[in-house]
Every structure is written in C-alpha cells, then in structure tokens.
Amino acid sequence: MRIEAYERFFMILAALLLVLGIVGIAIGALVAGVHVPSPAGRVDPRTLTTTPPFDQPGLRDLGGGKYEAVVIARAWQFQPNQIEVPVGSTVTFTLATPDVIHGFVLTGTNANVMVIPGQIAQVTARFDRPGEYLWVCHEYCGFGHHQMFGKVVVR
Amino acid sequence: MSATARPQTLAGGGAIAREGMFLAEQLWPIKGQLVLALIGLAIGGIMGLMQALDRIGIVMYKAMLMQTYYQGLTIHGVLLAFLFTFSFSNAFVSLLAIRGFERPLASTFLVQGAFWTMLVGTLLAAYAILTNQATVLFTFYAPLRASSLFYLGAALLVISTLLTALNLVLTRRAWQREHPGERTPLLGFVGVVTYVMWALATVGVVVLVVFFLLPWSLGWLKTTDPQFNRILFWYTGHPIVYFWLMPAYISWYLLVPRQVGGRVFSDSLVRLAFILLLVFSVPTGLHHQYVDPGIPTVMKVVHLFTTFSVVFPSLMTAFTVMAALEDGGRARGGRGLLGWIWKLPWGDPSVTAQLLAMLVFILGGATGIVNASYNLNNVVHNTSFVPGHFHMTVGTAVALSFIGISYWLIPYLTGRELMGRRLALAQAWLWFVGVLLFARGQIAAGLLGEPRRSSIGEAPYRDLIHAGLDNWLTAIGGTLMVISGLLYFIVVLWTVFGGRRLTQPLEIPIAEMRFGARETSPLLDRIGFWFLIAVVLVAIAYIPLILLYLPLQSVSPPIKVY
Numbered sequence: 261m262r263i264e265a266y267e268r269f270f271m272i273l274a275a276l277l278l279v280l281g282i283v284g285i286a287i288g289a290l291v292a293g294v295h296v297p298s299p300a301g302r303v304d305p306r307t308l309t310t311t312p313p314f315d316q317p318g319l320r321d322l323g324g325g326k327y328e329a330v331v332i333a334r335a336w337q338f339q340p341n342q343i344e345v346p347v348g349s350t351v352t353f354t355l356a357t358p359d360v361i362h363g364f365v366l367t368g369t370n371a372n373v374m375v376i377p378g379q380i381a382q383v384t385a386r387f388d389r390p391g392e393y394l395w396v397c398h399e400y401c402g403f404g405h406h407q408m409f410g411k412v413v414v415r
Numbered sequence: 416m417s418a419t420a421r422p423q424t425l426a427g428g429g430a431i432a433r434e435g436m437f438l439a440e441q442l443w444p445i446k447g448q449l450v451l452a453l454i455g456l457a458i459g460g461i462m463g464l465m466q467a468l469d470r471i472g473i474v475m476y477k478a479m480l481m482q483t484y485y486q487g488l489t490i491h492g493v494l495l496a497f498l499f500t501f502s503f504s505n506a507f508v509s510l511l512a513i514r515g516f517e518r519p520l521a522s523t524f525l526v527q528g529a530f531w532t533m534l535v536g537t538l539l540a541a542y543a544i545l546t547n548q549a550t551v552l553f554t555f556y557a558p559l560r561a562s563s564l565f566y567l568g569a570a571l572l573v574i575s576t577l578l579t580a581l582n583l584v585l586t587r588r589a590w591q592r593e594h595p596g597e598r599t600p601l602l603g604f605v606g607v608v609t610y611v612m613w614a615l616a617t618v619g620v621v622v623l624v625v626f627f628l629l630p631w632s633l634g635w636l637k638t639t640d641p642q643f644n645r646i647l648f649w650y651t652g653h654p655i656v657y658f659w660l661m662p663a664y665i666s667w668y669l670l671v672p673r674q675v676g677g678r679v680f681s682d683s684l685v686r687l688a689f690i691l692l693l694v695f696s697v698p699t700g701l702h703h704q705y706v707d708p709g710i711p712t713v714m715k716v717v718h719l720f721t722t723f724s725v726v727f728p729s730l731m732t733a734f735t736v737m738a739a740l741e742d743g744g745r746a747r748g749g750r751g752l753l754g755w756i757w758k759l760p761w762g763d764p765s766v767t768a769q770l771l772a773m774l775v776f777i778l779g780g781a782t783g784i785v786n787a788s789y790n791l792n793n794v795v796h797n798t799s800f801v802p803g804h805f806h807m808t809v810g811t812a813v814a815l816s817f818i819g820i821s822y823w824l825i826p827y828l829t830g831r832e833l834m835g836r837r838l839a840l841a842q843a844w845l846w847f848v849g850v851l852l853f854a855r856g857q858i859a860a861g862l863l864g865e866p867r868r869s870s871i872g873e874a875p876y877r878d879l880i881h882a883g884l885d886n887w888l889t890a891i892g893g894t895l896m897v898i899s900g901l902l903y904f905i906v907v908l909w910t911v912f913g914g915r916r917l918t919q920p921l922e923i924p925i926a927e928m929r930f931g932a933r934e935t936s937p938l939l940d941r942i943g944f945w946f947l948i949a950v951v952l953v954a955i956a957y958i959p960l961i962l963l964y965l966p967l968q969s970v971s972p973p974i975k976v977y
Contacts, residue, residue, distance in 0.1 A: 267735075295712075359976070365866065367863065372792075381708035394880065402976025
C-alpha cells in the first residue's frame with residue numbers, strides 16, 4: 261500500500277501526540293495522585309435509610325484531621341446539605357441514593373462522582389484554604405433537580 | 416508527491432451519473448427522511464433559545480408551552496441527537512450509495528421501511544414527550560420512568576437505521592456480484608463502513624430497551640439495575656458520536672474537495688481512516704463513566720486506551736481533508752504558505768458552512784480529548800463544559816456540515832436553484848460566531864463547577880458559582896445560533912417553494928483522487944474481516960467488565976419525578 265512521505269510524517273506525529281497525552285495522564289495518576297472514583301460497595305436503595313452508615317447521615321471525625329461525611333442524595337436535597345470542618349482537613353464523602361441517579365461535584369476540588377441507585381459512591385477532598393465550597397447535583401433527577409446543592413464550610 | 420497520477424473518480428464510471436440508477440420509489444423515502452430530519456432540526460433547535468436564555472435568568476419554558484425546563488430539554492436532545500442526525504444520515508448515505516455503486520439500492524422495501532419506522536418512531540416518542548410522560552432527557556437513565564411508548568419510539572428510530580444498514584450491505588453485495596474481483600467504489604465503501612460500525616454499536620441500546628426498559632416500564636420486570644443499564648447505554652452512547660460524525664466526514668473527504676476544485680489525497684488513507692473508525696469506535700464507552708461508582712478502575716483504564724486510539728483516525732482526517740483543501744486553493748491560484756486559504760470559494764454557502772464546521776471541530780476534538788483524559792475528567796464531568804464541547808462536535812461539526820450539504824442537496828433533489836445565497840452565507844457565519852461564544856461560556860462556567868442539564872435560571876445556587884459573564888456569553892451565543900437556524904429555514908423554504916427551476920439537473924459533487932484505488936491494499940476492502948476485528952475488541956473491552964460487575968444489582972423500581 262502506498263503511503264506518501266507527508267502522510268507518514270503526520271501519522272507518526274499524531275501517534276506521538278496521543279502517547280504524550282497518555283503519559284500526562286499516567287503522571288497525574290501515579291505522581292500527583294489524582295484518581296477516578298473506585299467501587300466502594302453496594303447498597304439496596306429500598307432499605308437505604310436503615311442500612312449503616314446511611315441510617316445516620318452526617319459528619320464523622322476519624323481523628324488526625326480526617327473526616328467522613330455520609331450524605332444521602334435524594335430528590336431533591338442532600339442530607340446533610342452543610343458540613344463544617346477546620347482548615348487542613350481531608351474529607352471522604354460517602355454517598356448513596358434511595359431513588360433516582362444523582363451527581364456530586366464539589367467546586368474548586370477534583371471531587372466528582374455519580375450517585376447511582378445500588379452503588380455506594382466515594383470521593384475525597386482536602387481543604388487547605390478557609391471558605392465555602394459549593395457542591396451541586398449534576399445529574400438530572402426530576403423537575404426539582406436544580407434545587408439540589410450543599411456546602412462545605414472550612415474555618 | 417507526484418501530481419502526475421491519473422485522476423480517478425470515486426464511483427465506478429465517469430463523472431455523469433448512469434441512467435436508471437435513481438428509482439422514484441427509492442427517492443421518495445430518501446426525500447421523506449430528509450424532511451423528517453429538517454422538522455427535527457427546526458423544533459429541536461427552537462428549544463435551544465429557552466435553554467440559552469435560562470442561563471441569564473430568563474425562564475421562558477412556559478412561553479414555549481412546556482411544563483418544565485426539562486421537558487423542553489428532552490425535546491432538544493431527542494430531536495437533534497436522534498431524529499435529525501439519524502434521518503439525515505439515512506437519506507444522505509443512501510443517496511451516495513446509489514451514486515457510488517451506480518445502481519439502485521438492493522431493496523426498495525427496506526428503504527421505504529426505513530422511512531416508515533422513522534416516522535412512526537418519531538410520532539410515538541413525540542406523543543410521549545409532549546404529554547409529559549417522558550421527561551427523561553435523551554439519555555433516559557433508569558430508574559427515571561418514561562412511558563413505554565417513548566422506549567418503543569426510540570427503538571423504532573434505531574430500527575430505521577438498522578434497516579438502512581442492511582440495505583447498504585445488500586447493495587454492496589449485489590454490486591460485488593455484478594463486478595467480480597473489483598475494488599468497492601470508495602463512495603459506497605465509506606457509507607457501508609459507517610453503517611456496519613453503527614450496527615455493532617446499537618447492540619447496547621437494543622439490549623437495554625428490549626430486555627430491561629420496555630418490560631420494566633410495562634411492569635413485567637419489577638426492578639432494574641441502573642448502573643448496568645448505564646453501561647449498556649454508553650456502549651452505544653459513544654460510538655453514536657461517530658455515527659453522527661462519519662456522514663460529515665464522508666462529505667469532507669469526498670465531496671468538499673470537488674466543491675473547492677481540489678482532489679482527495681489518496682484512496683488508501685480514506686479507507687484506512689474509515690476502517691480504523693470501524694475497529695475502534697465501539698469499545699470506548701466507559702470514558703463516559705470514569706466517575707461511575709460501580710465500575711472497576713482497571714476497566715476504566717482499558718477504555719482510556721481504546722478511546723485514545725479512536726482519536727487517531729480523526730487526526731488523519733485533519734491531514735487528508737486539509738491536504739485536499741490546499742490542493743483546491745492552489746489550483747485556484749493560491750500561493751505561499753497560507754495564501755491558498757483565501758482562494759477557497761468562500762462565496763459558496765455549502766463550502767463556507769462546512770469549512771467553518773471543520774474549524775470548530777478542531778476545538779471540539781481538543782475538548783473531547785480533555786473529557787477522555789481519565790483523571791482530567793474529574794474537573795469537567797457533567798459540568799457545562801460537556802455541552803460546551805459537544806455543541807462544537809455534533810452541534811456544529813455535524814449540524815453545520817449537514818446544513819452545508821443541504822445547500823446543494825436540496826437543489827439537487829428539488830431541481831430548484833438555491834435562493835438567498837447571501838442569507839445562507841450569513842447563516843453559516845452567524846452559527847460559527849454563535850457557537851464560539853456559546854462554547855466559551857459553557858466551558859468556562861463548567862470549569863467553575865456549573866452543572867450541565869440544570870435549569871440554572873431557577874437554581875438557588877446560581878450566584879454562588881460566579882459564572883455571570885460566562886452565562887451571558889452562553890446566552891448570547893445560543894441566541895445567535897437560533898437566529899442562524901431561522902435564517903436557514905428561510906433559505907430552505909424559499910428554495911423549495913420559490914426557487915427558480917434549474918435548466919440543467921445538478922450532479923452530486925464527487926472529487927477525484929490523486930492516488931487511486933489501484934494503489935490501495937486489497938485487505939482494506941474487506942469490511943467483513945475488519946468487522947470481526949471490531950467484535951473481538953468489543954469482547955475484550957466488555958466481557959471482563961461484565962464478569963467483574965456481576966451479579967446484577969437489580970434494585971430499582973420505576974420512579975416518576977417530573
């Protein structure tokens with residue numbers, strides 16, 4: 261098959277570009293430690309509110325500046341919808357839904373996860389600066405979808 | 416690069432179409448599907464105005480007779496992403512196949528069937544959506560419950576494309592019997608490859624609708640597994656992007672070069688690009704699900720690699736199409752490194768619309784690589800960055816190309832001259848400026864955390880995102896795109912109902928090759944072989960995923976929350 265010199269040059273360049281992209285992603289994951297959410301278990305949405313830890317949603321102090329926030333995402337509110345932590349805290353959000361699919365994006369951080377019936381969603385964020393961090397539901401969940409949000413207050 | 420190679424046309428014969436290949440009973444369903452496509456574009460597009468203005472707090476869904484913002488959004492998505500693209504592709508690719516193979520389609524029954532299933536599917540889905548029984552957006556994620564009529568309608572739209580796929584394959588086979596040992600004409604080849612890829616891609620959504628959502632919406636199944644259903648949806652949901660794009664690629668590769676007076680760089684490269692799209696388009700769906708909680712991380716990494724592979728043929732497209740454009744510009748007297756650009760026929764609305772669509776696609780592709788980039792996706796997933804991205808791909812690279820194609824296709828099919836050429840030129844430029852402002856606004860707001868598919872105008876947190884200026888850009892850009900759409904329909908209606916009769920019938924613009932089929936490896940002509948390779952890759956990408964995922968977590972009854 262005939263491949264012209266220009267064609268060959270461009271194809272090599274294109275392949276290199278893609279390899280570079282993957283190297284960048286690998287550095288992000290292995291050196292900078294930026295990961296995507298991993299499976300954190302399953303839960304039945306029909307009995308969610310009686311299943312630990314979702315029977316007691318809220319913030320838990322794990323000690324050493326680490327916290328776990330257990331949050332239920334339901335149409336159309338987060339429960340709880342506000343948590344307060346000191347500067348320098350690392351918070352793991354553990355989320356689940358009793359009804360339809362919801363989403364969770366925490367502005368100003370890399371925390372972003374889908375909340376899907378049957379699955380437990382988990383993401384972690386570190387708060388080094390004081391302020392208010394908004395989180396919102398980012399998957400359509402019915403006509404009140406745009407009312408679903410919450411806040412992390414860092415003091 | 417020798418320019419002495421003898422020019423060869425893409426179709427088997429000469430420049431003039433052979434008589435008797437266009438049958439009236441095959442042309443009316445093709446025209447009918449084009450009409451359905453334009454109706455989808457008109458109604459789906461007008462909803463864009465409501466969404467654009469919502470970004471600056473102008474909430475007007477009631478003025479558009481919608482019960483909620485999301486009902487309008489469902490219409491926008493279903494009509495534009497499914498009806499407009501599917502019907503246009505069916506019509507356009509079928510017509511090119513007739514021209515490419517220089518014979519009628521193998522089955523008149525199938526092409527008419529494609530029209531009827533598209534029409535009935537549209538009516539069923541439209542009824543369900545308009546009566547607010549299917550406000551589930553175009554992704555219809557379980558456990559959002561929609562009327563069974565909606566799922567049935569959506570299924571019929573897919574079946575219409577599958578009937579077209581079957582017809583194209585049969586037509587190629589008939590051509591092969593009539594021309595033993597010959598290489599498939601390129602114009603027919605690209606259409607067949609597009610639809611064969613899509614046939615493999617539909618397996619996910621067909622299983623989803625037939626085995627899960629339809630019986631579940633009818634009450635025969637009490638519960639379903641929303642995570643597994645999403646896997647099935649995105650199995651189809653990414654390759655659908657290539658099903659939207661490849662008909663536009665066909666025009667960019669094989670027709671636009673003729674319209675600008677250039678030649679296609681080489682037969683081999685076009686075939687190779689389409690074969691790579693066939694092989695790599697499907698096993699990539701998980702890159703839409705990087706932040707799904709129920710999917711093993713190792714499988715997300717596998718799909719990262721396949722997704723990056725499918726970028727490669729698109730980069731090849733950038734080279735080949737650009738080379739053909741340069742060839743045309745130089746043939747028209749363009750000199751210097753970039754001087755050929757100004758010599759391109761910018762006064763031809765069909766060319767201008769498609770050149771601008773290509774330019775926007777560079778940005779669309781680049782933002783797509785951001786979405787596909789695994790951990791980078793954490794920043795943009797489900798934010799308004801994503802619609803910012805895909806209004807530059809399907810919303811412009813595809814839609815504006817289809818509009819550009821229709822500027823010769825409608826005169827070709829109606830025998831009437833294109834009216835309002837200046838209006839058509841203004842339409843293309845307005846869309847271009849509009850989408851750039853729109854995408855700039857959506858992308859910047861998305862990086863600040865503004866969610867996609869949310870009625871921002873009604874959201875209590877609107878001012879907490881601090882994307883005020885960006886939302887204004889989105890609103891202005893989106894409004895310009897809607898105005899551009901109105902100009903388009905003025906041109907179309909003026910042409911169809913008031914256009915002067917053409918004295919000479921038009922020809923489909925088909926480019927010549929610099930390096931023709933004889934220099935192409937025969938292996939690249941073996942679509943069935945490459946289809947099998949694609950099936951193997953799909954198996955590698957999905958069977959371990961399903962094995963790791965099982966057992967199903969079937970826990971969700973249907974829930975109506977709209």
